[in-house]
Amino acid sequence: MTQPHTPSPFTDPAAVARYAEGPRRNVPGYDSLLPMVRILLAERVPANGRVLVVGAGGGLELEDMALVHSGWRFDGVDPSQPMLDLAAQRLQSAGVPGDRVALHHGYAQSAPAGPFDGATCLLTFHFVPREERVPMASEIRRRLKPGAPFVAVHLSVADGAGAGGEGGPGERDLWLSRYAAFQVASGVAPEHAARARDKVAAELAVLTPEEDESVLREAGFGDVRMFYMGFAFRGWVACD
Structure with missing residues (x-):
């Protein structure tokens, strides 16, 4: 889920084991987000299409897409081998045939050349340093067929500064506090949610x-x- 020289947060065995709980506790509407991603891809990806999944570790979106679109084939890439192992286990348990999904250990530039009919990068870009964002997005784009859709979802918060900025001073802190409040509403202990909020503010791009x-x-x-x-x-x- 990260680029070269950026430590992956998903190497700790305990964090890997708990991964599947995280998106639903952290991301409002996660169970509706996955179908939205599928719908957007299916507008242009054919029934026998090939989809690139960047940040595929854990396998949640791979499982969701593979079970609904039985003709799609997938290449998933992630820098955390434990997370790829978790994805493989999830897909096997879901009955997804192994020949439909190829998992690759590495980064966006480690993915096959394609060309792909569509691509996703979910809950991943916020782990990538600012200076590596454009190169990573470019690596994804050059693997896509002309007009193919790319769906990206990640942390993205207004700061109230500059043209088009929302609110004013303190806008970013407000949204991150809402992020923590949603975690608490999802069952996370308030002290854990506060630590997560501070970690996001201090460490993520x-x-x-x-x-x-x-x-x-x-x-x-x-x-x-x-x-x-x-x-x-x-x-x-x-899309381009």
């Missing part, structure tokens, strides 16, 4: 929505549209 859209455009995607917002998370569908 959370851009503004305007910056995130600029990254996609700079990578070569000409049509960039937001389709999802859930407190501190936003999602876009893009």
